[in-house]
Amino acid sequence: MSDQDSSTSASQTEGEVEGERDEEMDGEMKGGDEEGEKHRDSPVPSLSSFSTSLSAVMRIKQKYRAMKKRRQDMALGLAADGPLTGAPPRSSPKIFTFDGLTPSSFSSSVPQWNKNKKRKRKRVLYPNRGGCRAPPKQERSRAKYCLILLCAIVFIQVYNAIENLDDHVLKYDLDGLEKTLRREVFGQQGAVEGLLSHLKDYLSTYVHNKPLVVSLHGPSGVGKSHLGRLLAGHFRSVVGETLVLQYYVLHHCPQEADALRCARDLATLISQMVERAEEEEKIPLFIFDEVEHMHGEILDALLQLVASKQSNEYLNAIYLFLSNLGHTHITKHMLQNSSSISMASASSGRHSHLVKELTPILRRTLEKLHPLWTEADVLPLGLLEKGHVMECFLDEMTREGFYPDHTNIERLAGEIEYYPEAGGHQYSQTGCKQVVAKVNLL
Incomplete structure (x- = not known):
């Protein structure tokens, strides 16, 4: 069979198929019209008429499916024999799946303009609200405020403590005492400065862990007793007559046989004065002159009071010892080292140098005499x-x-x-x- 014959037969077949479909559709439409007229003619529809209509619809549907199937079989047969000359090529619809795709093929399928768009993507800009965007506010920790409050409390406490120390020192008028000593004590600037330094450090507070014990030593006539009288007069004016004791051994206890009784009486007197000072919240002053004549029993009693740490009441007191013990060392040192001492320009510098050199020498000598001086701060007084x-x-x-x-x-x-x-x-x-x-x- 030639190509012309096949095309002719195919066109005839299609014509016949179309003709049969048109006839069937016309017949069905006529039947439907006739049935519609019957329904219009019949005043009341019956059950038999409804079943007839339903059966007609079912027949139309079955015929339509058969025609569709027949048409699909014919199309498949024509496609298998080859496309007809002059007929447009037919293609079945393709179903899209991800099978067979690779990341490289997917990336190659993405248009180039889309890649450039992604590369040139601009960063997100915030809308303008009165200028530049304000940076986000950082939340402040509440612990910072607590730390500031704690620092303020500590500062106030320290400031109050310093003010209390100043008030306690002002009560004893150490500035007035300094002026008096510098005006009336001659040639002992180093010893006066050392004594005032000890008093300021001790009187700056009321609570202590040991009493203040100062021992002044020097040759005869250098101003030891005069210095003791000035201190006694000043403290009587600030703490009262009853809290200052000037004890002269040759006057209060001249006989060595009475040394034990004198020691007991002195200990009792000191205890009473300390108790009175505790009630008044003041610090008493005890001055012992001519200690070189003091008996061993009295020195032992004073050592127990000075070194006692069993009760706090004996710790708030000032003991001042005046003696010429070690005067030979002081005289010898000053005469032999007068040239080196004179090298210092200021008078206070010479005396400070003297005190610094003589203190360890005197301490070694005094500690051999009695252990009382192990508890004392030694201050030497030089020659005039x-x-x-x-x-x-x-x-x-x-x-x-x-x-x-x-x-x-x-x-x-x-x-x-x-x-x-x-x-x-x-x-x-x-x-x-x-x-x-x-x-x-x-």
Whole structure:
């Protein structure tokens, strides 16, 4: 069969199929019209008419399915024989699946403009609200405020503590005491500075772990007793007469046989004064002059009071010992080292240098005499020069009402015995001890 014949037969077949479908559709439409007329003619539909219509619809549906199947079989047969000449090619619909796709093929299938768009993607911009976008606020921890409050509380407590210390020191008027000592004690600037330093440190607070014990040592006439009288008078004015004790061994206990009784009486007196001071919240002062004549029993009793840590009431007290113990070491040291001492420019520097060098020497000597000095701060008093003796004469003559004639003062100071000149200094052998007696002879 030629191609022309096949095309002719195919067109005839299609024509016949179309003709049969049209006839069937016309017949069905006619039947439907006739049935519609019957329904219109019949006044009331019956069950038989409804079943007839349903059977007609079922027949139409079955015929339509048969025609559709027949048409699909014919199309498949034509496609198997080859496409007809002049007929458009037919293709069955394709179903899309992801089978056979790889990441490389998928990436290659993505358009290039889409890639560039992704690369050139701009970052997200926030809408303008009165200018630039405000940075996010960081939440502050509440612990920071607690720390600031704690620091403020600590600062207030420390400030109040310092104010209380200042108030406690002001109660004893140490500034006034310093002015008095510098004005009336001559040639002992180093010892005065050391004593004032100990008093300021101790009196700055009321609670202590040990009493303040200071021992002043020096040759005769250098101002030990005078310094003790000035301290006693100042403390009587600030803490009261009953809280200051000046104990002279040769006056209160001259006999060695009464040493044990004197020791008991002294311990009782000190206990009473300390208890009274505790009630008044004050610190008492005990001055012991001429300690070189003090008996061993009294020294033992004082050692128990000074070193006692069983009760807090004995810890708030000031003990001042005045003696000439170790005066030979002081005299020898100053005469042999007067040249090195004179190298210091200021007077206070010379005396501070003297105190620094003599303190360890005196401590070793005193600790061998009695263990009481192991608990004491030792301060040496140096020899007085001729200029210091002249100052003593000027002060005494002014007190007695004499005219302070410089010629007369120099003449009186020349009558005092001096050590041989050493390093350009003339040291007095008796200090200012004979000044009062010579002024009284005027």
